[in-house]
Amino acid sequence: MTQLDRVALERVIAVINGKGGVLKTFLTANLSGFFAANGYRVLVVDLDQQGSLARDYGVRDDDDYDHGKALAAALMVQAALTNARKSVRENIDLIPGGRHLSGVSGYLMTKTPEQAILSLAQALEPFAGEYDVVLLDGPPGDQAIQNAALGAARWAIIPTKSDATSLDGLEQVNDRFEQVLPYNASIDLLGVVLTDVDSSAKAIKRKAIRQIHDMFGSDEPLFKSVIRHASAVVQTARDVGKLVLELERDANDGPQWWEIRRGEASSDTYIPSSVTGLAGDIHSLASEIVERLAAGESEEDGS
Ligand SMILES: Nc1ncnc2c1ncn2[C@@H]1O[C@H](COP(=O)(O)OP(=O)(O)OP(=O)(O)O)[C@@H](O)[C@H]1O
Numbered sequence: 001m002t003q004l005d006r007v008a009l010e011r012v013i014a015v016i017n018g019k020g021g022v023l024k025t026f027l028t029a030n031l032s033g034f035f036a037a038n039g040y041r042v043l044v045v046d047l048d049q050q051g052s053l054a055r056d057y058g059v060r061d062d063d064d065y066d067h068g069k070a071l072a073a074a075l076m077v078q079a080a081l082t083n084a085r086k087s088v089r090e091n092i093d094l095i096p097g098g099r100h101l102s103g104v105s106g107y108l109m110t111k112t113p114e115q116a117i118l119s120l121a122q123a124l125e126p127f128a129g130e131y132d133v134v135l136l137d138g139p140p141g142d143q144a145i146q147n148a149a150l151g152a153a154r155w156a157i158i159p160t161k162s163d164a165t166s167l168d169g170l171e172q173v174n175d176r177f178e179q180v181l182p183y184n185a186s187i188d189l190l191g192v193v194l195t196d197v198d199s200s201a202k203a204i205k206r207k208a209i210r211q212i213h214d215m216f217g218s219d220e221p222l223f224k225s226v227i228r229h230a231s232a233v234v235q236t237a238r239d240v241g242k243l244v245l246e247l248e249r250d251a252n253d254g255p256q257w258w259e260i261r262r263g264e265a266s267s268d269t270y271i272p273s274s275v276t277g278l279a280g281d282i283h284s285l286a287s288e289i290v291e292r293l294a295a296g297e298s299e300e301d302g303s
């Protein structure tokens, strides 16, 4: 089998769920913001042909944005990826995704399973070790690229909404794990996170938690933190190309709603007050992730 330095890849985390719209991209971007604010060097990789991760950083329209060209070449013909990295914030580098990734899946299917599954691992290995965390933003659907993400990762985080079809996506990830394990024995589940949670729908949340419990045989995989539904903040963040943490800082520095109401400040700069709660959710999830990483790594050291 291809020789890979898995030590370089030990902090690679795939944010993955076969189902679309479960907040994979939102989490990748916003977790990177919290890690970077705490001094981690972070690499984020957009594996989606929609290329929406760059939008969350507000860099999608930059002239040097390559729409996934370098990443596609790396996955298909092992072209070097080192220079494709784009600095998007202090401590955060992005490997862009986008329309050039559309042909990758078909191409990988002409390869052996080993070559296809390890394609991303090989592309990242030369420089993944420079980072404290590498987050892979998985695509919806595209099985070959999802497999390549799990083939490169040490850990997987699965976001899911509480509805039945999103929960079905969890089972699909299970299938992906089975396909990848023969080529990447180190892949493990870091946890499942409930996203887009409506605080008034307590029964739905309880039902989803019960279903996840039944799927895994325990509550252990489920993160205690959930990500709340907060569409106004998320919309504002995307409109201005800022992360939630950055919006929260702006909100603390900017005008209050009563100042806008009195005409003392412009509503253009108004940030919904729910930013604080959403930022708190991301912060608490990021802390749990750090704890689980530390626990996983100390277990390895002890074994
Ligand atoms: N906390 C939130 N509350 C409400 N809406 C949200 C929240 N976070 C993200 N969204 C919105 O939900 C939609 C899906 O989010 P996102 O793009 O992160 O999901 P995804 O899993 O990456 O989707 P895809 O599978 O298409 O890549 C987006 O329109 C996003 O703006």
Ligand SMILES: [Mg+2]
Residues within 6 Å of the ligand: 024, 025, 026, 048, 052, 137, 138, 139
């Ligand atoms: Mg996405």
